[in-house]
Structures are given as C-alpha cells and as structure tokens.
Amino acid sequence: MAESLVLRGGTVVHTDRLAREDVLVVDGKITGVGIDIEAPSDARVLDASDCLVGPGFVDLHTHLREPGGEEAETVATGARAASLGGYSAIVAMPNTTPAIDCAAVVAQVLTLGRLTGIDVQVAGALTRGREGHSLAPMAEMAALGVTMFTDDGMGVQDSGLMRRAMEYARGLGVVVADHCEDEALAGTGSMNEGSLSARLGLEGRSALAEEVMVARDLALAELVGCQLHLLHLSTGRSVELVVDARKRGVDVSAEVAPHHLILTQDLCSTYDTLFKVHPPLRTQRDVDALRLALADGSLDAVATDHAPHPPQSKDRPFADAAPGMLGLEQAFALTREALGGASADPIRIFEVLSRRPAAIARLRTHDARLGGHSAHGGDVEVGDDANLCVVDLDARPIVDPERLASRARNTPYAGRVMQGAVRHTIARGDAVVIDGEAQR
Numbered sequence: 001m002a003e004s005l006v007l008r009g010g011t012v013v014h015t016d017r018l019a020r021e022d023v024l025v026v027d028g029k030i031t032g033v034g035i036d037i038e039a040p041s042d043a044r045v046l047d048a049s050d051c052l053v054g055p056g057f058v059d060l061h062t063h064l065r066e067p068g069g070e071e072a073e074t075v076a077t078g079a080r081a082a083s084l085g086g087y088s089a090i091v092a093m094p095n096t097t098p099a100i101d102c103a104a105v106v107a108q109v110l111t112l113g114r115l116t117g118i119d120v121q122v123a124g125a126l127t128r129g130r131e132g133h134s135l136a137p138m139a140e141m142a143a144l145g146v147t148m149f150t151d152d153g154m155g156v157q158d159s160g161l162m163r164r165a166m167e168y169a170r171g172l173g174v175v176v177a178d179h180c181e182d183e184a185l186a187g188t189g190s191m192n193e194g195s196l197s198a199r200l201g202l203e204g205r206s207a208l209a210e211e212v213m214v215a216r217d218l219a220l221a222e223l224v225g226c227q228l229h230l231l232h233l234s235t236g237r238s239v240e241l242v243v244d245a246r247k248r249g250v251d252v253s254a255e256v257a258p259h260h261l262i263l264t265q266d267l268c269s270t271y272d273t274l275f276k277v278h279p280p281l282r283t284q285r286d287v288d289a290l291r292l293a294l295a296d297g298s299l300d301a302v303a304t305d306h307a308p309h310p311p312q313s314k315d316r317p318f319a320d321a322a323p324g325m326l327g328l329e330q331a332f333a334l335t336r337e338a339l340g341g342a343s344a345d346p347i348r349i350f351e352v353l354s355r356r357p358a359a360i361a362r363l364r365t366h367d368a369r370l371g372g373h374s375a376h377g378g379d380v381e382v383g384d385d386a387n388l389c390v391v392d393l394d395a396r397p398i399v400d401p402e403r404l405a406s407r408a409r410n411t412p413y414a415g416r417v418m419q420g421a422v423r424h425t426i427a428r429g430d431a432v433v434i435d436g437e438a439q440r
C-alpha cells in the first residue's frame with residue numbers, strides 16, 4: 001500500500017492555469033488539491049516551495065540496454081536515472097540483445113520494469129531482430145500492452161516493408177515510430193555533413209538522409225492512414241515537412257531530443273566522441289528552428305534518446321565510436337533552457353515533457369495488462385493516479401558525470417550549469433525521489 005504524502009507550498013501546473021496549491025496523495029491517488037489542505041497526521045510532508053508541481057514526466061525514448069548491454073545500463077539503473085530526472089514513466093527502446101521483437105522479450109523487460117519505482121513501458125521492434133527484412137510478430141506484443149513499434153537505432157530502409165508495418169499497425173491500433181535516416185545517404189558518416197565535416201576530415205551524415213525518410217514516412221502514413229510518430233527530429237526542414245503533412249490531415253506526432261535543442265555540430269571540432277550521436281548534432285540554424293517549433297507546438301514532445309554506452313565503446317576514434325549520449329537526468333533543465341529559461345512557459349514545459357508524450361504512448365489511462373501501468377500526464381486533479389514531479393526553478397546544479405545514477409558516464413553536459421533541478425518525483429503514489437535523492 002502506498003504512503004500518504006502532501007506537497008506543500010508549490011505552484012501546480014494544470015493544463016490551462018497555474019495555481020498556488022498543496023497536493024495530497026493517499027494510496028496512490030491524488031485525494032486533495034487546494035490551498036493549505038488538511039492532511040492525515042501521518043502524511044509525509046514534502047516541501048514544494050519555489051517549485052512547480054506537475055504531472056510526472058514521460059520519456060518516449062529511453063535506451064535501457066537490458067537484455068544484453070547491462071554493462072552500460074539496466075532496467076533498474078535506467079529507471080532510477082529517470083526518476084531523478086522527474087520521470088514517472090519511460091518507454092524502453094527495443095535495440096537490445098536480443099532485440100525486443102517478440103512477446104517473450106517484451107514480457108522479460110516489463111517484468112523487470114515492475115520491480116522499479118516507476119512505470120516502464122516497452123516499444124516493440126517493427127522487424128525481426130531489427131534487421132529490416134521481415135515483420136516482427138506485432139500482434140503478440142500488442143496483446144501484452146505494447147502500443148509503439150520501432151526499429152530505433154536504424155530506420156526501416158525497405159519502403160514496401162514499412163508500408164506493410166503501417167498496415168498492421170493500423171489494424172492493431174498501435175503507433176509506428178521511426179528513426180528517420182536513409183542508410184544509403186547517411187553511409188558511414190559520423191557527424192553532420194557540411195564544410196565543417198570536410199574541414200575536420202570526418203565523413204558527413206547529411207540532413208537529407210533524415211529528411212528523405214521523414215518525407216517517405218509521412219507519405220506512407222497518409223496513404224495507409226496509420227498513426228506515425230517521428231523520433232528525434234534534428235533539422236528545421238524535417239519540422240516543415242511534418243507541419244505540411246499535418247495540414248493535409250496526416251496523423252503524425254514528432255519528438256526532439258534535448259541535445260538537438262542545446263548542442264551544435266561545432267562541438268565535434270573537439271573530436272570528443274561524447275558529441276557523436278545519430279542523427280548528428282546539426283547547425284545553430286537547426287537548433288533555432290527546433291526551439292521555435294517546440295514552443296509553437298509544431299514539435300509535440302521532448303524525448304531524451306538516453307543512450308548509455310560503456311567507456312570502451314566511446315574511447316575510440318570518432319568515426320568508430322558508438323553514437324549516443326545520456327539525457328534522462330538533465331532533460332527538464334535543458335528543455336526549460338530551450339523554451340526560454342526563466343521566461344519559459346511552465347504549461348508548455350509540462351506539455352512537452354509529460355502530457356503530450358503520455359498521450360502519444362497511450363499512457364494517459366490505467367492499463368491492467370502485463371504492461372500494467374498507472375495513468376500519466378494528467379491535469380493534477382482529485383482522482384488522478386499520483387504521478388507527479390516537483391521542479392525547483394531556482395536551483396543551478398552543475399553536471400558531474402561521477403554523480404549520475406546511470407551506469408554509464410557518457411554525458412555531453414559535464415560542467416554545465418543547469419537551469420533548474422528536480423526536487424521530488426512521485427510515481428504510483430510513492431515518493432521515489434526526495435530532495436534530489438533517489439529513494440530506491
């Protein structure tokens with residue numbers, strides 16, 4: 001049975017307004033929201049003064065590495081890092097070893113997820129082994145509660161197979177999510193293609209490699225009529241394609257990763273492999289376009305693409321190093337920075353980190369299947385499942401890689417001052433983070 005607790009003195013971020021209110025949580029539910037609310041005498045009191053209190057964050061894009069890559073991360077360590085980042089739910093990507101491409105592996109990860117403090121949902125692979133040759137048994141995974149399918153790490157290169165995947169997805173009522181990079185165009189490039197890559201002597205990975213696949217997926221989703229989610233968009237042109245397609249009625253959502261909102265290709269001049277990621281860091285012009293798109297609603301969500309790697313995968317020449325960087329523990333502060341720092345709209349922050357991603361992953365309502373999860377991304381009202389996070393706007397922590405909860409250390413933000421910090425996280429009614437410390 002979950003504990004009783006009361007969050008005192010914060011500003012609650014509702015869907016359409018901010019209010020100075022306390023929030024009472026009893027047995028996993030929000031049972032009171034109001035000024036100076038009365039709480040049971042045994043309720044734990046958590047200080048939320050100078051903080052925003054909103055629905056717990058939901059990450060659409062977490063690499064947990066289990067099974068097979070436990071040296072970099074496990075379901076337990078990744079979930080703990082997520083809770084410290086304010087997340088009450090995450091979606092685990094299927095590029096594990098073996099891939100999450102059948103009911104047995106889905107069940108394994110969901111079972112491990114239930115041992116953590118937060119809700120761990122799973123994205124299933126679209127193709128067997130994520131090899132891009134034949135469809136994975138999507139129906140058996142959907143029967144366990146999987147609502148999102150992707151070969152993330154790689155896009156589905158065969159357009160005919162992608163069309164069939166979308167047809168199955170439409171029938172099953174699930175979402176197809178794609179990592180948009182045309183491999184023939186991306187080649188073995190390791191940073192954004194342009195004059196800088198030429199000067200550095202690094203092979204480029206063009207913006208076009210992403211945009212061609214974004215255009216293809218939008219055209220296929222329009223033809224088939226399935227729900228499409230585009231992962232980690234990194235260029236201004238990709239966003240324009242999404243906006244155009246939406247005007248034509250295509251059912252599409254799109255996410256952006258914190259690193260594409262904050263970092264540029266210029267960092268690759270250091271040849272430090274912490275800055276290698278797929279799709280690659282782009283230009284300042286792309287960063288500016290992505291920030292505008294996030295603020296105006298053209299982009300739906302911030303999703304971390306938290307990609308832990310062990311040192312031996314990163315301590316290599318730039319061209320050979322594994323792509324990817326950590327993101328869970330800093331996503332809130334970086335999102336706030338991208339949305340304008342002190343002038344960022346709190347309602348938009350909680351839309352892009354909680355409410356929209358919860359809707360896209362179908363986590364807004366309780367699900368009792370094996371993937372059984374509570375409801376996320378709510379309005380912070382009486383009766384809601386108690387998934388909440390409390391963020392301190394005045395805190396200015398400096399990122400120290402040695403203090404991360406993630407098992408890996410590949411953060412590109414070492415030494416950077418963060419514009420805010422997560423103070424408490426409540427998941428399924430339990431305080432899993434108190435005063436910035438993980439409780440489990």
Ligand code: DOR
Nearest residue numbers: 063153277278307323324
């Ligand atoms: O840089 C990346 N790393 N991009 C991806 O899409 C996959 C990820 C990983 O799994 O390491």
